[in-house]
Amino acid sequence: MAFRRRTVEREVPRRPGVALLEAHVKDLCEEYSITIASASSRGRAIRYVGGALEIAIPEIRGQVTYLIALHEIGHLVGAGRSAPRLEAEANAWVWALDNTEVEPTDASLKSIGRRLDGYLEWALARQYRKHPPRIPPPDHVFWRLRALSGTSRDASWAAP
Ligand SMILES: [Zn+2]
Numbered sequence: 181m182a183f184r185r186r187t188v189e190r191e192v193p194r195r196p197g198v199a200l201l202e203a204h205v206k207d208l209c210e211e212y213s214i215t216i217a218s219a220s221s222r223g224r225a226i227r228y229v230g231g232a233l234e235i236a237i238p239e240i241r242g243q244v245t246y247l248i249a250l251h252e253i254g255h256l257v258g259a260g261r262s263a264p265r266l267e268a269e270a271n272a273w274v275w276a277l278d279n280t281e282v283e284p285t286d287a288s289l290k291s292i293g294r295r296l297d298g299y300l301e302w303a304l305a306r307q308y309r310k311h312p313p314r315i316p317p318p319d320h321v322f323w324r325l326r327a328l329s330g331t332s333r334d335a336s337w338a339a340p
Pocket residue numbers: 251252255269272
């Protein structure tokens with residue numbers, strides 16, 4: 181019996197491997213009736229007229245690509261998904277972090293912050309427009325997540 185038990189334990193990975201991360205994404209897509217379109221190097225989420233949901237995600241190779249997949253699902257089913265662009269991006273990351281089955285590493289969190297940095301730069305470069313992209317209010321979670329990047333090149337836009 182003892183031998184048998186040890187054998188079983190050895191078969192269970194101590195930390196979820198890529199196959200398990202992939203399985204979790206598939207389970208979530210099944211749960212929410214989301215189709216996974218062909219792989220895309222950049223993630224994207226689509227809600228078709230009529231309600232069909234689809235994501236395109238990079239191949240899951242580790243934590244960052246797994247979190248990107250969860251983020252795209254978050255765009256479709258998470259709270260605050262209809263918020264203005266930058267806020268919706270942060271909200272989709274909140275959904276990903278609430279639903280991840282692995283504890284994100286510092287590097288993963290940093291990569292999330294960097295992605296929000298990128299959106300902020302995009303929005304700041306378009307503030308001259310008649311309808312500029314909205315900069316999230318100071319109390320929005322956007323700023324806390326963005327701070328994970330560890331960079332503060334533009335401190336004037338950092339939340340108080
Ligand atoms: Zn996004």
